[in-house]
Amino acid sequence: MATSDSTRQGHQKKNERRSAQATAVLRMAGTVRQLLSETGHIPPASRALVELMCLPVTALWCRVLRFDPQAPTWPDRDRFLVPSASMLPLLDIMLSLTGSSGPYKTPQNTHTEIAPGPASYGIAAAAGMALGEQTLASRFGRSLINHRTWAVVQDTDLASGAATEVAQLAGQSGLDRLTLLVASLSDSPSPELITSLALFQASGWNIRKITAGDLSSVTSALAAALRSRKPTLIVCSPSPARKSSDEQNSLPPAELTGPWSLTARRGASARRSWLRRLVRHRQRSTFQREQMEQLPPLLSEDWLRTWRWHMRRSHDRSTKNASLVAFHTLAGLLPEIMCLSSSALPLPSDILTDHTLSPPENSTVICGSKAEGMSGLMIGLALHGGLLACCQAPLIAADRMMTALRMVAFMRRKVLLLLTENKLNQDCLSGGLLSAEQLPALRAIPHLAVFRPANVHETFQCWEAALRWKDGPCVLSLTPDENPDTPFPKSCFGSPSRGGYLLQHQHAPQVTLIASGSEVAIALEASHHLAKQEIRTAVVSLPCWKLFADQPETYRQKVLGGSGIRVGIEAASGFGWEQWLSPGGVFVDMNALNISAQTGTSYDRSGSIAEAVCEVVKHHLFASGMMRDSLPQAGLPSVDKNAESHSGKVIKQEWKTQQWQSK
Incomplete structure (x- = not known):
């Protein structure tokens, strides 16, 4: 009995030495632990992590965090x-204790900053938010x-x-307002954590x-993080005594929660002071426009006029x-535009002397070959608000940026991603490389709009459409190759800003060639070869599938046509092309065009690729029976249309035999 009385007196003296704020933090932590114990759907491993981080997170919310x-x-x-989804119960309890409405449900919930996912990308997103804060502070003060x-985060996420x-990027940029709380369940750090x-x-x-x-x-660790001029990492290890006396003396949740909680009162006071400063700020209108993600009213006119004035001096016509x-x-x-780039963004040599094109110094961050880290920073910039995140990298790096x-x-956030396709010619020391599966993989991501312009005119219209895309991120796939000598006619119907348009049209076309990017020039050249053989063709440019799919059915039918064979042309995988081709249509892929990195075949080297497309088109027209009336003019074996004994397979075999003998 004497021992218990002395212990109780010791706890009382210890509580007397604590400040009122420290006592409130301890009692709030005890309340959080009680609520966690009443939550039965937490797995054992996750429960250990949540209980470990209970006191550090509670101290952060009660003493430091500014949140209204x-x-x-x-x-x-x-x-x-x-x-991490394993720690979401702790966030739900902190939100409920501070008076927020309900637990986490959807990524659009305004009480959460990021949707659950790979925690390593959560670290990257946090760094991106700190980078966004640093950039906006340099502009608005x-x-x-x-x-x-x-x-x-957890200790395993650091590796x-x-x-x-x-x-490396956070240390290089000096993000001193970034702090990571790392949960480590082991008493002694593992070799992986030490590394x-x-x-x-x-x-x-x-x-x-x-x-x-x-x-x-x-x-003391939180106070040191506030004073530090470097990004801070706080490793939280378990204590020898898991249970403390404050759990037994914790107050009911109602006495420290809701609008009377320490977090809510401090956040409301800070927000009222901030609103008074906002009213007097000289850049208030610009700040509010950027926070609401609105574009200037005359942006399209000013941007188009400026872009044309600079492009008139450039002889390089690559996208x-x-x-x-x-x-x-x-x-x-x-x-508000903020660009993360794997390398510098040099202008064409013929307009380098124009200093009016130099963007602000803080609008571009060179990240080098760190594609994963760069894409993670892009998440944070998009979630922070007030910035238009833009990222530039090679198309081959898209695999590392997919997550x-x-x-x-x-999360339906706005991001612009500029991906440069590899140049295929014999001058490349590496022999060139085609990314055959990156484009189909990008197009398969929901809410992601992929733009692949074919020429300079389409490039600007794709840029403008990407800026006005509201459903999620956008990707612009660009090529360093200059357009060939084949001239691009004016649009017959539609425009690139609608995702697809009719570039060339003949009356009652037998074939509709559908392409995007560099393959549009091949389709135009192939249409000229087919016209010489009296085969009527139409050429459709399809720079953005997502925008084109959102158009009315009547518009899409008018562009794609209702008769003839539809032929898709793209030096990539044919995944997804079936939605634009007719039941008897055909897709001409990289293998059919005989393009490979080993051969070094280039689009602008010769017309052999266009001729290969013509051969594929004629073969399918003949097999379908649509060319039997014009076989002599097309250079194919003549067949009596009244001879019904010739089946399609026999005709196809005879045509193949004659072609082989002629070779």
């Missing part, structure tokens, strides 16, 4: 990311932008490829190790350089 539950989308709020980014690349911490420290991070159950240790000119002119008109693109598309 009554205005969850307040622009200057602190960002708190929980990317600390009176409007003065918040921090916090993320709760992933995206996390290691982001560690990851050494890598983060070498990249310029501030590393702190604390005991998750010690409030003084947690408080890549036309897109670079479009980006530089857009950066001068939209200060980030899926997350952005799932």
